[in-house]
Amino acid sequence: MPDKRILALEFLSRQPMQAARLLEQLPNQNVAAFLQEIPARATSEVWTHMLPLHAAHVLESVAADYSAETLSTLKPGYAAAILRHFSPPLVAEIMEKLPQRLVLLCTLLLDYAPSLVGAWMTPKVRSVPLSCTVTEARRRIAASAFENFCPIYIVDDDNFLKGIVSPEQLVAAHGDAPVASIMSTPGYSLPARSTLESVANHPGWKDFDDLPVLDRARKFIGVLRYARLRVGIEDASGSLRSEQAPDLMSGFIEGSIFGVTDILNASLTPGLKDSAGLNRENGK
Known part of the structure; x- marks a missing residue:
């Protein structure tokens, strides 16, 4: 009988996307224990296909050395997408263990000015x-x-936002139906590097409390809540105390593989589709 480890390696190498979908449904500690038994470079494609939040939860349960080794095998955009879900102390600890070039690229991807x-x-x-x-x-x-x-945001394997589903829709739908069949088509989005002032009067705020945020490659990286927008604008004008400004980690965001390639004179492959927000009826 073939060794189980060999079979696992075959599965991970031949079907990384399916492996990622399976591992996302298992307990984080079990996934961490399993992947630590396999060379980091053999798992890089699996980490790439995992949703960043799930990948971060798994790596939070292991030593920083292993997290750094794993992130070192990924392209900068994917590494940054995972890093942005860690606490500031953990990010600092892991960044100290990463190759200098990757640290530079991740810093460029993650850092945003308060405005x-x-x-x-x-x-x-x-x-x-x-x-x-x-x-x-x-x-x-x-x-x-x-x-x-x-709301539930629907993303493809490249983290492009494809649709939005309300909790009510998810409860009412038939279990065997593809989630794609019940999602609403995205409508509005905000570039992560837009200023708060420039989006303050965005038409999307008339109907939505949250608007999706996209990186330079137009990949989905989070949402801006209207309440946070107002706080940010007030803070920028000096009307709030400085300690109410967001933590630096709230700016550690842009998880796009293409986010800084224009800076580094590499090829840029922009996404084409726009994105949508959450209807006010669903809450904040």
């Missing part, structure tokens, strides 16, 4: 893969710690 949308956005939002069924989406959402009224 920009990216510094005030909420990166931790509920998202599920475009390929999953309603039943799988329900299972993922049930295991999350987000408020029940929050």
Whole structure:
């Protein structure tokens, strides 16, 4: 009988996307224990296909050395997408262990000025893969710690936002139906590097409390809540105390593989689709 480890390596190398979808549904500590038994470079494609929030939860349960080794095998955009979900102390610890070039690239990807949308956005939002069924989406959402009224954002394997599903839609839909069949088409989005002032009168605020935020490659990286927008504008004008400004980590956001390639004179492949926000009826 073939060695189980060999079979696992075959599965990870030949079907990384399917492996990622499977591992996202298992307990984080079990996934961490399993992946630590396999060379980091053999798992890089799997980490790439995992949703950044899930990948971060898994790596939070292991030593920083392993996290750094894992992130070192990923392209900068994917590494940054995972880093933005860690606490500031953990980011600092891991960054000290990363290759200098990767640190530079991740810093460029993650850092936003306080006047920009990216510094005030909420990166931790509920998202599920475009390929999953309603039943799988329900299972993922049930295991999350987000408020029940929050929307569910549907993303493809490249983290482009494809649709939005309300909790009510998810409950009412047939379990075997593809989640793509019940999602609403995205409509509005905000560039992460736009200034708060420039988006203050965005037409999307008339209908939505949250608007999706996209990086330079137009990949989905979080949402800007209207309440946070107002606080950010007031803070920038000096009307709030400085300690109410967002933590630096709230600006550690832009998880796009293409986010700084223009800076580094590499090829740029922009996404084409626009994105949408959350209807006010669903809450903040």
